[in-house]
Amino acid sequence: MTEDITPDLCPADPILRVMAGRWKTHIVYLLGEDGPARFTAIQRHLPPISPKVLTSRLRELEQDGLVWRVQEETIPPKVTYGLTELGLEVHAILKSFDAVGQRLKSASPDSPA
Amino acid sequence: MTEDITPDLCPADPILRVMAGRWKTHIVYLLGEDGPARFTAIQRHLPPISPKVLTSRLRELEQDGLVWRVQEETIPPKVTYGLTELGLEVHAILKSFDAVGQRLKSASPDSPA
């Protein structure tokens, strides 16, 4: 089970859970910046990712409604992935994290407020 | 290794990585809503969390500069945890996720833009 928590807790948990797996932020960010892309193109931008893992992550993101998938039944096949409306929102949020992310480097705890 | 990615990728990855572990969002959210709290108090709010895991997560959050820790060397000991400035920022971000989190439920992919 992944959800047995009293419901009055952190409202951000679901979305954080969705984005938690490795590569996921990168995939959403990439599709948001460059627009829709094909399988191999995505893989080439995420250097050491295996096809299995990429497939897995894309399926999860699709399942959660962040990513859409179109398949042209040609030979060779042609599959394109892109962000849904919801995915675009998440992408915007990811970009807004930049500032706070910078401050993680210093990681200097201050005194109790 | 957890970081061998080309650096021009998602800027939100570091912070997402910091918040990824289970309970972490809840801990930060709790400390942000209720203010500083003691070990047992936190544990009582996060029902089935074991002391080992709670310690682990708190240590990580402290390490990353989101949480501070003060220990009074009394008997019995008295340890209090709270959010740093950075932790407060993250807490604010977590709250802002509420709206998008709601939309995850529907999870309806729309057509390619």
Next chain:
DNA sequence: CCGAATCCGCTGTGATACTG
């Protein structure tokens, strides 16, 4: 070209019991 199938190691998560 886009995956599916298989195998495997690691580490995150957890229950439980014990200690200063």
Next chain:
DNA sequence: CAGTATCACAGCGGATTCGG
């Protein structure tokens, strides 16, 4: 009260190979 010690386990993440 606030942890530590120990053990166990599931699942993710990854390398590699095969198929439509």
